[in-house]
Amino acid sequence: MDPAFIVIQSLSGLASASSLFIIASGLTIVFGVTRIVNFAHGSLYMLGAYLAVTIVPMLLEVDRSLPMFLLGVLLSALIVGVIGAVMEIVLLRRIYHVPELFQLLATFGVVLIVQDLVIKLWGAVEIPGPRAPSLRHGVFIFDQRFPAYELFLIGMGLVVLGLLWLLMQKTRFGVLIRAATQDREMVGALGVNQAWLFTGTLFLGAFLAGLGGALQIPRVAVNTQMDISIITEVFVVTVIGGMGSVPGAFVAALIIGQLQAFGILIFPKITLVLVFLLMAVVLVVKPWGLFGKPDAAAGRAILPEGILSLKRFGRVDTIIAGIAIAVLLALPIVGDNYMVKVGIEVLVLALAAFSLQFLIGVGGIVSFGHAAYFGLGAYAAGLLVTRGGMAMEPALLLAPLVAGGFAALFGFFIVRLSGIYLAMLTLAFAQIVYAVCFQWVAFTGGDNGVVGVWPSAWASSRQVYYYLxxxxxxxxxxxxxxxxxxxxxxxxxxxxxSAIRADAIGIDVGRIRWFAFTLSGAAAGLAGGLYSFSKGSIDPTMISIPMSVDFLVMVLVGGIQTVIGPVVGAAAFHSVKDFFMPLTDFWRLFLGLSIIMMVLVFPRGIAGATSALVDRKRSVTLPAGGV
Amino acid sequence: MTLLAVSGLNKRFGGVVAARDVAFSLQAGELLAIIGPNGAGKSTTFNMVGGQLRPDSGQVMLAGENVAGLAPRAIWRRGVGRTFQIAQTFVSMSVAENVQMALISWHGRVFSFRSRAETLYRLEALDLLDLVGMRGDADRPVRELAYGDVKRVELAVALASQPKLLLMDEPTAGMAPKERAQLMELTASIARQRQIGVLFTEHDMDAVFAHADTILVLVRGEIIASGKPDEVRANARVKQVYLGDMGVEAAMRARRGRA
Amino acid sequence: MTEALLTVSGLSAAYGQAKVLFGVSLEARRGEVVALMGRNGAGKTTTLKAIIGMVEASAETLRFDGHDIRRLETFRIARLGLGYVPEERRIFTDLTVHENLAVGLRPARSGRAPWTLDKLYKVFPNLAEMEGRRASAMSGGEQQMLTIARTLMGNPDMVLLDEPSEGLAPVIVEQMAEAVIAMKAEGLAVLLCEQNLHFAAAVSDRAYVIEKGAIRYAGTMAELEANDEIREAYLTV
Incomplete structure (x- = not known):
């Protein structure tokens, strides 16, 4: 390969690494101090970009100069910083002590809210940003043209690294952040008010996200998908670097920048896959990332968030179940076509939610990427029928096998981890699947998916397919x-x-968790297969993060402590969604607020709310040290 | 045959010697206590016998078979039950289900999908609960029990695999004084009656001297004394260690400086 | 008689279902070094953690310097002038010696000369030589000094000191004893958890003996030293 080309390629890798680092450093600092993985970090980044495309042009009207451009960028970042501080005071402060699943969901609620607010304020159409004055030209390196702004970005990354270093080393605030990252409790015992420290940390983290976003405006047209696309990349950077480690984020950003820059030459279709594979490998070799440390809170046992007691079906339950099944059986006879369609969707989602509850509620394995297995089932069935010319029956049989096979493959790595790293890895694998389906256009149809996934002739009537x-x-x-x-x-x-007790009575904990993960994936795959035939098509939204979150919400609505709750949750959630979504432009806002309210008010679902009141006092906390 | 014969057991963590040439033996029906100050290597020794740690060198002969370095599950299969300093139970299950779970595992049926778990081995579980005096609480959630009762349930769980050897890490930690004596009496009577060897660590000297047949005193990874309770009690070196063997001179000098 | 600086009565604590303290009562006056003696697992550390608000506890009385501290957050208790030096040290190993001390810095309460770095370095000469060193690169004894010095930077009126002599070489133990004596000379009260009778006897005015989560003995240090019976029962095997 031409050396000049290599230099240019690695410079462009450095430029994207630089942006990634600026954003990821904010996320990792916030996690280090608060122990919350802020899903909304991507939203703060997006807000930074939108504010900048609004503010910067106004300032450039006054004086078309680079300082004005930079002033606008800085102002946007500061506003985002304030938004982050407000978010800490209003929301995060209330969820420091809830399980990780709820923290992730609550901050994802913020993602949904911001998405709708951005569309309301700025519209759904993407907005091209102004170019930076004095940085619009190209620089010639080895006779190759390289944009000056990209060089500027590389410089900005180094400047931010330097300033962060100064802040962390030379200011009291920075020293406190580093101390709190290591041992929050001890910092409190030395008289430091953590509330202010946390608010300040969120300001800093949000500022960095906003800065990262604002700096993007000359490079990309600002759009409403920026939040999700950046957050997964940033997650990967922080997880590889080690959650809470700024140097780790820097190194990981460099690696990923180069991996993307050169990976695109070798495997143009699967750069995202490469990135996620790197993360999976790092986590298996170093479960806490390159520079990360085991969480000091690890070893603290709490009452698991999940099913606590298995009730047998009583007479009342049997009657209710009987009525429910009778209604389901009668639906195609008494209901219209629309009701049958909704009925099919509810049944399919109920199975997917139930399989997720099997993992979370029974196994304590909090999967943030369950849509992967749902989607794999759907794609397997859809592609076998459309590309493989297979009939519906064998395709439906293979859908759960394919999904289960991938669940076994991914689960092999996933079940070794726990807590937030486990959730991140499930998310990463789901994004791999998403990326492949999205990028491999020739095979999967990319963004548009594949149409023509129809049932066999005998099941082609909606009523018959419903019964199937x-x-x-x-x-x-x-x-x-x-x-x-x-x-x-x-x-x-x-x-x-108690993994330790299970091990001491001869239960192979890793094996049973792995098996459960596979089984659950297969069940979700069956649901996905059935779903593809009901819609007649497949597309990547079936594998997306919002789909995974929908499943989690169904489990939560139904009650995370109940066995049959997810079925009720799926029915309730889908009915509400189906009814409201056409009526409002603010479905995501409504959903986001609902998720946050649910986490704050009844984290155990409607069914669990009453029993939670009784059980609240009984959480078991075990000592971290001796007595 | 000697139930448990440990010899030449060594373990280092980095530069720190956690166990040096630890050796002892235990007969069926005998209670052996390991005591010593914090950081003496009690847990290290204990975990090397239980399989949680792999010794750097040395033998752990269980009924004639060297089990050193085997996984905890393999050692459990060979007849070693254990309880933990902080009781480890399945908090979402009932008392009986905790014991049933152990029985299900003992009979190799964890991966069974056929039957309902709550009916499996229930009678056997109730018998074990009877033995530890918890039969009346069989259907209560284990998380609702007083801590002393949780420890009894843990004992029943450990007994489910018909062990030859019980490992008990600070069995009375976290219990009220009255409960401690009862649990140790119960343990001792079950051990003698069923000819189970018991290896335990303990801070509560009343429990140790009332029930142990043999006491082993570990300091900085080495055995400094072992023998019958009376012998250990009379050992001058042991006494010194417990009152602080280090810095005696220094402290006295500091004291003189103060006067 | 004036009220004691720290008054504890009926203090009970548990980790989940595991009860550890059963109604502990003790007090310490200004400028007094009080030893809390007992074997491993007797409840010494939990007593300190319960006072500083790090474990859930209930108490009839928990007063410091005239304030009811039962419902206060740990940082507020610390700001009232009650310092805590944990047994496991918990220094910030990623930070330098100087930075560790900076985290502890709080303004002096009125009427007391503040601890300055110079003053601290007189008490702990080793620390002066390694100001810029990362705490992870320190020996156990040096870390022990740092954790005490860090708490003194907060200018407390009283320090809860958990087993400062444990696992240290004799020469370091001597420095620890001198440090406690220096703190007393500055007018600080100290509640000292110890197993090492010689060390405790060298520095303490009074002593409590704790066993199985309850106070079994209270008296002057001299009385305890003279009392073979108590020593045999609660401190040795």
Missing amino acids: VLAMTLAAIIALRHAIYAPFGYGLRAARD
Whole structure:
């Protein structure tokens, strides 16, 4: 390869590394101090970009100069910093002590709210930003033209690194941040008011996100998808670097920048896959990332967030279940086509949510990427039928096998981790699947997906297909439910309750968790397969993060401590969504607020709310040290 | 045959010697206590016998078979039950289910999907609970029990695999004084009756001297004394260690400086 | 008689279901060094953590310098002038010696000469030589000095000191003893958890003996030293 080309390529890798670092450093600092992974960090980045495309042109009207451009960028970042501080005071402060799952969900609620607010304020159309005065030209390096602004970005990365270093080393605030990252409790015992420290940290983190966003405006047209696309990359950077480590974020950003710059030459279709594979490998070799340290809070056992007692079906439950099944059976006869369509969707989602609850509620494995297995089932069925010319019946049989196979592959790595790293890895694998389906246009149809996924002739009537779905989802749910009550389910729950005790009575904790992950993935895959035939098409939204979050919300609405709750949750969630979404332009705002309210008010769902009141006093905290 | 014979056990963590040439033996039906100050290597020794740590060198002969370096699960299979300093139970299950879980595992049926777990081995579980005096609480959630009762349940769980050897890490930690005596009496009577060897660490000297047949005193990874309770109690070196063997001179000098 | 600086009565604490303290009562006056003696697991550390608000506890009385501190957050208790030096040291290993001290810095309460770096370095001469060194590169004894010095930077009126002599070489133990004596000379009260009787006897005015989460003995240090019976029962095997 031409050396000049290599230099240019690695410079452009450095430029994107620089942006990534600026944003990721904010996320990692916030995590280090507050122990919250802020999903909304990407939203703060997006807000920085939108504010900048508004403010910078105004300032450039006054004086078309580079200082004015920079002033606008800085102002935008400062405003985002204030938004971050407000977010800490209003929301984060209330969720420091809730389980990670709820923290992630609550901050994802903010993502949804910001998305709708941005569309309301700035519109859905992307906005091209102004170019930076004095940096619009190209610089010739080895006779190759390289944009001056990219060089400027590389410089900005170094400047931010330098300033952060100064802040962290030379100011009291920085020293306190570093101390708190290591041992929050001890910092408190030395008389430091953590509330202010946390608010300040969020200001800093949000400022960095906003700065990263504002600096993007000459490079990309500002759009409403910026938040999700950046947050996964930033997650990867912080996880590889080690959560809480600024130098780690820097090194990881450099690696990923180069990986992307050169990976695109070798595997143009799967650069994202390369990045996520790197993360998976790093986590397996160094479970806390390159520069990360085991969480000091690890070893603190709390009452698991999940199913605590298995009730047998009583007479009332049996009657309710009987009525529910009777209604389901009668639906195609009494209802119209629309109701049958909704019925199919509810049944499919119920199975997906139930399989997720099997992981979370029984196994304590908080998956943030369950849509991957749903989507894999859907894509397997859809592609087998459209590209492979297969009939519906064998395709439906293979859908859960394919999804289960991938769940076994990913799960092999996932079940070794716990807590936030486990959640991140599930998310990463889901994004790999998403990326492949999105980027491999020739095979998967990319963004548009594939149409023409129709059932066999005998099941082509909506009513008949409804009964097929009903039979298969009911059978799968009953089978999974049976597994929960069987020795396997007890063993899985035992591994969740106390891995050390389970190990001491001969239960192979890793193996049982792996098996459960595979089983759950297969069930979700079946749901996905059924879904693809009902829609007649497949597309990447089935694998996206919002889909995974929808599943989590269904589990939460139904009650994370109940066995059958997710089924109710899926029905409730989908009905509400189906009813409201066409009526409002603010569905995501509404959903985001609901998620936050749910986390704050009844984290255990509507069903769990009452029993939570009774159980609140009983959380078991174990000592970290001796007595 | 000697139930447990440990010899030449060594373990280092970085530059720190956590166990040096530790050796002892234990007969069926005998209670052996390991005591010593913080950081003496009690837990290290304990975990090398239980399989949680792999010794750098040395043998752990369990009924004639060297189990050093085997996984905890493999050692459990060979008849070693254990309890933890902080009781480890399945908090989402009932008392009986905790014991049933151990029985299900003992019978190799964890990966079974056929039957309902709550009915499996229930009678056997109730018998074990009877033994530890917890049968009346069989259907209560284990998380609702008083801590002393949780420890009893843990004992029943450990007994489910019909162990030859029980490892108990600070069995009375976190219990009210009255509960401590009861638990140790219970343990001792079960051990003698079923001819189970018990290896335990303990801070509570009343428990140690009332029930241990043999006491092993570890300091900085080395055994400095071992023998019958009376012998250990009379050992001058042991006494000195417990009152602070280090810095005696220094402290006295400081004191003189103060006067 | 004036009120004691620290008054504790009926202090009970548990980790979840595991009860550790059963109604501990003790007090310390200004400028007094009080030893809390007991074997491993007797409840010494938990007593200190319960006072400073780090473990959930209930108490009939928990007063410091005239304030009821039962419901206060840890940082507020620290700001009232009650310092805590944990047994496991918990220094910030990623920070330098100087930075560790900076985290502890708080303004002096009125009527007391503040601790300055110079003053601290007189008490802990080793620290002066390694100001810029990362705390992770320090020996155990040096870390122990740093954790005490860090707390003194907060200019407390009283320090809860958890097993400062544990695991240290004799020469360091001597420095620890001198440090405690220097603190007393500055008018600080100290509640000292110890197993090492010689060390405690060298520095303390009074002593409590704790066993199984309850106070079994209270008296002057001289009385405790003279009392073979108590020593045999609660401190040795």
